[in-house]
Amino acid sequence: xxxxxxxxxxxxxxxxxxxxxxxxxxxxxxxxxxxxxxxxxxxxxxxxxxxxxxxxxxxxxxxxxxxxxxxxxxxxxxxxxxxxxxxxxxxxxxxxxxxxxxxxxxxxxxxxxxxxxxxxxxxxxxxxxxxxxxxxxxxxxxxxxxxxxxxxxxxxxxxxxxxxxxxxxxxxxxxxxxxxxxxxxxxxxxxxxxxxxxxxxxxxxxxxxxxxxxxxxxxxxxxxxxxxxxxxxxxxxxxxxxxxxxxxxxxxxxxxxxxxxxxxxxxxxxxxxxxxxxxxxxxxxxxxxxxxxxxxxxxxxxxxxxxxxxxxxxxxxxxxxxxxxxxxxxxxxxxxxxxxx
Amino acid sequence: xxxxxxxxxxxxxxxxxxxxxxxxxxxxxxxxxxxxxxxxxxxxxxxxxxxxxxxxxxxxxxxxxxxxxxxxxxxxxxxxxxxxxxxxxxxxxxxxxxxxxxxxxxxxxxxxxxxxxxxxxxxxxxxxxxxxxxxxxxxxxxxxxxxxxxxxxxxxxxxxxxxxxxxxxxxxxxxxxxxxxxxxxxxxxxxxxxxxxxxxxxxxxxxxxxxxxxxxxxxxxxxxxxxxxxx
Numbered sequence: 001x002x003x004x005x006x007x008x009x010x011x012x013x014x015x016x017x018x019x020x021x022x023x024x025x026x027x028x029x030x031x032x033x034x035x036x037x038x039x040x041x042x043x044x045x046x047x048x049x050x051x052x053x054x055x056x057x058x059x060x061x062x063x064x065x066x067x068x069x070x071x072x073x074x075x076x077x078x079x080x081x082x083x084x085x086x087x088x089x090x091x092x093x094x095x096x097x098x099x100x101x102x103x104x105x106x107x108x109x110x111x112x113x114x115x116x117x118x119x120x121x122x123x124x125x126x127x128x129x130x131x132x133x134x135x136x137x138x139x140x141x142x143x144x145x146x147x148x149x150x151x152x153x154x155x156x157x158x159x160x161x162x163x164x165x166x167x168x169x170x171x172x173x174x175x176x177x178x179x180x181x182x183x184x185x186x187x188x189x190x191x192x193x194x195x196x197x198x199x200x201x202x203x204x205x206x207x208x209x210x211x212x213x214x215x216x217x218x219x220x221x222x223x224x225x226x227x228x229x230x231x232x233x234x235x236x237x238x239x240x241x242x243x244x245x246x247x248x249x250x251x252x253x254x255x256x257x258x259x260x261x262x263x264x265x266x267x268x269x270x271x272x273x274x275x276x277x278x279x280x281x282x283x284x285x286x287x288x289x290x291x292x293x294x295x296x297x298x299x300x301x302x303x304x305x306x307x308x309x310x311x312x313x314x315x316x317x318x319x320x321x322x323x324x325x326x327x328x329x330x331x332x333x334x335x336x337x338x339x340x341x
Numbered sequence: 342x343x344x345x346x347x348x349x350x351x352x353x354x355x356x357x358x359x360x361x362x363x364x365x366x367x368x369x370x371x372x373x374x375x376x377x378x379x380x381x382x383x384x385x386x387x388x389x390x391x392x393x394x395x396x397x398x399x400x401x402x403x404x405x406x407x408x409x410x411x412x413x414x415x416x417x418x419x420x421x422x423x424x425x426x427x428x429x430x431x432x433x434x435x436x437x438x439x440x441x442x443x444x445x446x447x448x449x450x451x452x453x454x455x456x457x458x459x460x461x462x463x464x465x466x467x468x469x470x471x472x473x474x475x476x477x478x479x480x481x482x483x484x485x486x487x488x489x490x491x492x493x494x495x496x497x498x499x500x501x502x503x504x505x506x507x508x509x510x511x512x513x514x515x516x517x518x519x520x521x522x523x524x525x526x527x528x529x530x531x532x533x534x535x536x537x538x539x540x541x542x543x544x545x546x547x548x549x550x551x552x553x554x555x556x557x558x559x560x561x562x563x564x565x566x567x568x569x570x571x572x
Contacts, residue, residue, distance in 0.1 A: 044464070121482035124464045128472050129479035141473040169466040169473050250481055252514065252555050 024048035024161060029109065032186040033195070035224055038109035040123055040181055045174045047182065050161045053339065055179025057157065058172070060338050063147050064127075065137035066093050072130065072176075075102040078336050081267035082106060082183060088278030092136040099135070099242050101278035103263060104271045106185040106330065110225055116260045116276040118231055119250040123181055124173045141169055148172065185266050185330035186224075193324070194224070202324065209321025212314055216290075217265075219303045226265040226325060232301035233258035235294030239277055246276065258299050269326045283319050291315075365441040368410075370450075370530045372427055372435045374401060377537045383429055391541040393495075396503075400490035401429040401536065402476060404469070406453045406460065408439065413446035423452075424460060426469035426476065427534075447528060451521040454566065455486025458510040481554065483508055486516055487565055489536075495545040503545055507561050509554025516554060516562040520569045532569060539565040 027047040031038060058064065062071045075090045076082040082105035084090060090098035100116050114120040120129060130136040131144060148154045148167045159165040161175060190210075192200040202210060213221075222228040231247045236258070238245075247259040260276045274280040280289065291308050294300065310318065330336075374381040376388050381398065388396050405425045410418040420439055428434045456470070461483040466472055476485045487507040496503050509516045522532075542564045551557050 115480075119481040120479070121462050122464045125466075125472075125479075125482060128477060132479050140475065141471075141477070142475065145473055169471045173464075173466060249553075251511070 024050045027052065027182075029181070030184065032191070032224070035186075036110065039112050040109040042109075045124060045177055045181075047178055048161065050157075051175050051178040052182055054157045054161050055175040055177065056336070056339050058176050059179050063151070064131055064139065064144055066139040066143075068147075069093055070137060072127070073338070075130075075136075076105050078333075079270065079331055080104070081185075081271045081331065083271040085270065085272055088273050090136060092133070093138050096135045096138070098133070099244060100276050101273065103261070104267060105180055106183050106266060107225060107264065108183065109181050110229065112229060113231075113261075117247045117250050118261060119247075124177045126180075127173060127176050145169065145172070183330075183336060185327040187329040188266065188327040189324040190321075191224075191327070203320070205317050205320045206324050208314075209317035209319070210324075212310065212318045213321050216308050216310070216318075220262045220301065221265050227262050230262050231256070231259040232262055232303070233297070233299040234260070234290075235296070235300050235304055236260075236275055236279075236289070237293070237295045239279065242277055244277065255299060258297065265322060266325050267327055267331065269323050270331065283322060284315065287315050287318060364444050366444050368439045368442050368447075368530055370437055370439065370532060372405075372437075372532045372534060374427075374429050374435070374534050375536065378535070381429060381536055388537070388540075390537060390545075392544050394493050394540065394545040395495070396491050396493045396540060396545070398429075398489070398491040398536070400488060402485075403427050403454055403487040404456050404476070404484065405437070406456055408437075408450065408452045410439065410442060410447050411449040411451070412443060413448055414443075416443065416445070418442050422468075424456065424469050426474055447524050449521060449523050450532075451519060454518040454520060454562070454569070455508065455516060456484040456510070457517060458515075460484075461510050478506075478508060483510055483554070486518075486562065489539075489565075493545045496549045497546065498549060503549040504552065505550070505561060506552045507558045507565070509558050511554070514554035514558070516558045518562050518566045520566065522569065534568045535570060536568060538567045542567070 025048055027049055029038065029040075029042055029047055059072045059076075062068045062074075064071060070091075070093055075084040075087075077084065084102040087102075089100055090102045092098060103116065108123050111123065112121070114123065114126045115129070120126050128141060131139050132141065145167055148158075154167060155165040158167050158171055158175075162171045164171070189200060189202075189206075193202050220228055220230065220232060233246075238258070245257050247256040248254065250256075268274075268283065272281055272283075274283075274286050280286050287310065290304075291310055294304060376382075376386075376398070381401065383398055383400070386397070388398070390396060403426075405427060406423050408420045408423045408425075412418060418439070425437045426434060460470060463470075470484070472479070476488065477483075478485060485506045485508045487505070489505045490503065492500075492502050494501060507516050524530075543561075548557075548561075551561055
């Protein structure tokens with residue numbers, strides 16, 4: 001090796017080293033065995049450790065709201081499956097009250113149409129809704145960009161992730177989505193039993209509950225996501241205070257009246273209150289509604305045409321099964337919690 | 342020998358690129374926003390429509406997209422990623438440049454007023470499709486095609502305001518309007534938008550607000566289609 005070659009080699013190694021220093025750490029999205037293919041476009045939004053951390057900071061930062069008082073986490077708190085247990089419907093700036101129950105956030109890579117009415121067609125664009133809704137953060141996208149671009153901290157963080165310290169709508173939404181798409185729950189007792197993990201078994205009651213679930217609920221709350229990602233009229237009587245007819249507002253097809261999202265039931269133990277307007281506090285109320293309280297109307301989901309009959313003991317069994325959908329590793333995972341700087 | 346080849350190659354490439362350049366040219370189109378044949382003035386001027394509605398215009402914003410030129414020789418020129426937001430408040434938005442157009446006489450120009458279904462769901466939040474531009478519908482994924490806001494004593498609501506946010510791209514909600522205009526011999530590249538053509542066709546006493554896609558929005562879109570004229 002002559003001198004020239006050695007220098008060339010050194011330059012090469014140094015360049016490689018510098019390059020690797022600047023590069024983000026890519027994360028592979030994990031799809032649990034037996035789950036369907038995610039619908040989220042991971043080609044357009046590549047997951048990186050740095051992007052995830054930036055999204056996490058934004059998720060917990062009230063800077064997104066008009067008066068810097070509320071953040072995404074105000075209505076989506078981790079310990080309740082990223083739902084809002086204290087309130088039937090969402091709360092916004094200045095104590096304003098929304099019209100719908102904040103949905104829990106988990107396994108969003110499998111969601112095609114967001115919100116209770118399915119009006120939002122992508123995870124990346126979803127945050128625009130709470131940011132600009134006058135009953136939620138009541139901000140404008142232009143104003144959010146101004147606030148973020150005034151922050152030295154965010155300029156640096158965005159530079160690290162996107163190689164550009166000017167914060168754009170695209171990069172803002174891509175970072176939030178990197179966090180929200182990573183909120184994965186697949187380690188409940190139910191999952192472990194299904195995976196035949198060593199030493200994890202359903203009790204007799206849970207086992208019986210699972211059979212009842214399969215017979216009465218699973219056609220809509222499909223395993224393993226515990227939702228078919230569809231919209232349906234479950235027979236919930238109209239609350240005249242809201243006069244909310246759900247998905248018909250989006251499609252304007254009368255058949256979609258009273259149609260709302262079929263939510264996942266994962267972590268349902270903690271995502272109370274239930275239904276799109278949060279009218280039920282307890283799982284027992286929900287089950288009693290399905291056995292005895294459904295409104296009989298034209299739009300009622302055909303899966304519900306046949307009455308659901310459950311004895312008192314069967315109701316208990318069914319609830320016991322639903323509690324196996326609780327995933328403590330998700331609810332208390334420190335990587336999803338408030339970021340400490 | 343090798344050198345000669347390389348030389349010939351370079352000359353050939355140069356000639357070719359020169360040739361290509363010579364036959365293409367850029368065109369700037371101007372958009373003139375008018376009310377009763379005079380340049381539209383926002384906020385400070387009162388207008389009277391044929392229906393005797395006295396109006397003040399506070400906002401006029403709309404998208405022009407999928408611009409296609411039909412040339413004299415029968416060929417078409419399609420602009421790439423063709424989306425332009427026109428905003429009465431922003432002078433620089435009142436013109437657009439079409440690049441590398443084949444150098445022929447232009448017979449026709451066609452464009453959509455609004456954003457098509459593809460761009461509506463693309464999550465391509467850049468340039469004029471950036472939701473920060475205030476034309477994005479958050480609750481029902483898509484863009485407002487045409488936004489007109491103003492005040493009128495004819496309005497029956499407390500604030501005496503009218504607001505039309507017209508959009509929608511789903512099959513029964515499609516408010517996209519295709520405009521096709523034949524260019525004159527003079528080849529003037531001015532698109533006139535005569536706002537009175539729209540407001541003359543409606544009664545503000547009856548219609549003051551359309552904010553969601555649907556039948557009413559489609560009807561409104563068919564009415565504002567008549568605003569577009571060529572000089």
